[in-house]
Amino acid sequence: MKKDDEDLSLPGDKKPAYTMNRLALWIVVGAFGAYLLLSGIFGMLARA
Numbered sequence: 001m002k003k004d005d006e007d008l009s010l011p012g013d014k015k016p017a018y019t020m021n022r023l024a025l026w027i028v029v030g031a032f033g034a035y036l037l038l039s040g041i042f043g044m045l046a047r048a
Helices: 020-047
Strands: none
């Protein structure tokens, strides 16, 4: 069994590279957030 100390990263350690799955997830989440933001702005402008 691993010790908890072995899982800790040090400040000098390199970060793992981004995977395509993580990039695709952020694109989907960002697009959904942009849709909500823009639809809210256009909704406020339409009521004004």
